[in-house]
Amino acid sequence: MxxxxxxxxxxxxxxxxxxxxxxxxxxxxxxxxxxxxxxxxxxxxxxxxxxxxxxxxxxxxxxxxxxxxxxxxxxxxxxxxxxxxxxxxxxxxxxxxxxxxxxxxxxxxxxxxxxxxxxxxxKQTVITHRCVRIDLLGHTVKLKEQPVNLTSREFALLEIFMQNAGRTLTRSYISERIWPGLADTNLLDVYMSRLRNKLEAGLGEPLFKTLRGVGYQLV
Missing domain, CATH: 3.40.50.2300 (Response regulator)
Known part of the structure; x- marks a missing residue:
């Protein structure tokens, strides 16, 4: 703790x-x-x-x-x-x-x-933000009540954001949580792009905010 x-x-x-x-x-x-x-x-x-x-x-x-x-x-x-x-x-x-x-x-x-x-x-096991709903026990995600297919890494990435909605998360913090011990944060850009494609397209507006040189924020 x-x-x-x-x-x-x-x-x-x-x-x-x-x-x-x-x-x-x-x-x-x-x-x-x-x-x-x-x-x-x-x-x-x-x-x-x-x-x-x-x-x-x-x-x-x-x-x-x-x-x-x-x-x-x-x-x-x-x-x-x-x-x-x-x-x-x-x-x-x-x-x-x-x-x-x-x-x-x-x-x-x-x-x-x-x-x-x-x-x-x-501690919440189901978290909702705007039209996104994540079930931490069932390991499922829904967007506007429609299932969204995420890989285990994408799910873990979304979970971090859903638990910290509105807070700015640094690139190093996110990367250490998803890929412990791996210094290269370029993977984060790849997975953020995938997550955005799967969620923002269906939402019709931005869900994540990029703070250049700092990190990301779930808005």
């Missing part, structure tokens, strides 16, 4: 990273809004632990931005802002949980485990 820590206090960030890593989680720690945005553009995380007072912005604004863009991963706010109003505001904006500072590490772990359990029970 992957956890992203967004915390600008160095001692606390290091403490959280070390403690969670010792509990067998894969952990990344960043200290600014910009670094958090960059990290989430490249990697999927199961839980984000988010401080609110960051040097280049407010954590609540960052969270609101994530939710508007379709980001639905679990977010635990960890903040010294501990009034009832602060907690209500954080939860209303889109946080899944709120833990005030100071805190017990064991309590933090319990909150993380709870969020991970919740994520696993609500």
């Amino acid at each position: 992957k956890i992203l820590i967004v915390e600008d206090q160095q001692r606390l960030g290091q403490f959280l990273k070390q403690g969670l890593s010792e509990c067998a989680y894969t952990v990344c720690w960043v200290g600014t809004c910009r670094e958090a945005r960059d990290e989430l553009a490249d990697t999927n995380y199961d839980v984000i632990i988010l401080d609110l007072s960051l040097p280049d912005g407010d954590g609540l604004q960052l969270l609101a931005e994530w939710r508007r863009s379709g980001f639905n991963e679990a977010v635990l706010i960890l903040s010294a802002r501990d009034t009832v109003e602060d907690r209500i505001k954080g939860l209303d904006i889109g946080a899944d949980d709120y833990l005030p500072k100071p805190f017990s590490f064991d309590e933090l772990l319990a909150h993380v485990r709870s969020l991970l359990r919740r994520q696993s029970t609500v």
Whole structure:
């Protein structure tokens, strides 16, 4: 399980990273809004632990931005802002949980485990975006209720986009997920062309947006 820590206090960030890593989680720690945005553009995380007072912005604004863009991963706010109003505001904006500072590490772990359990029970097996429907268990795809024939690689590629609709995915991130360890990303262009031919022709309008030199986005 992957956890992203967004915390600008160095001692606390290091403490959280070390403690969670010792509990067998894969952990990344960043200290600014910009670094958090960059990290989430490249990697999927199961839980984000988010401080609110960051040097280049407010954590609540960052969270609101994530939710508007379709980001639905679990977010635990960890903040010294501990009034009832602060907690209500954080939860209303889109946080899944709120833990005030100071805190017990064991309590933090319990909150993380709870969020991970919740994520696993609500994980979608059927995802719909516009007129495209993908069944992850049945391994089928429908466009306007008509079956679409995809190879296993095409299906895996579409699954990544459907799970991250609206988010910009970098070429390196997509390629590593589909062809682990293969540095050549030219294959991605080939498979994106095939996927577009099979979906956009039937839709009659663009489904994918190309961001030159960066990657792709399901729109």
